[in-house]
């Protein structure tokens with residue numbers, strides 16, 4: 001007779017293997033930012049945030065698949081965080097603020113791992129990662145709210161301190 005051994009770790013191993021797609025990259029986690037921001041970055045890496053492009057591919061009716069901020073391109077993960085003309089100014093400004101080189105290749109995987117490419121001390125690297133991760137979170141919330149009057153940079157500057165309030169979560173998922 002076979003005896004079936006049950007353990008929590010075996011179930012977790014099974015679920016990880018069958019349900020969670022890692023996206024081929026390592027999961028980044030920074031304990032200096034709220035969990036909601038870590039989860040957003042994780043979902044961005046997996047391309048599983050509800051962009052208009054993704055919603056449309058899943059058969060969900062959307063009024064337009066164009067980016068609601070610039071109305072020039074399909075709202076994809078890459079467009080929203082790395083290509084949108086209204087938002088992409090943020091990354092060079094961060095580079096200037098931190099006195100580091102501007103990335104030569106602007107895409108989402110490179111931006112998420114930006115701290116891997118800069119020459120900063122260990123504590124600074126983690127703080128820089130906080131800035132990058134928080135910027136992703138602010139950009140996502142900007143796309144949800146779209147406050148035309150203040151613009152992206154003004155919105156993000158005003159939103160940054162609020163990112164760390166536990167009850168402040170504008171994301172639509």
Ligand SMILES: [Zn+2]
Nearest residue numbers: 067069070084
């Ligand atoms: Zn756009």
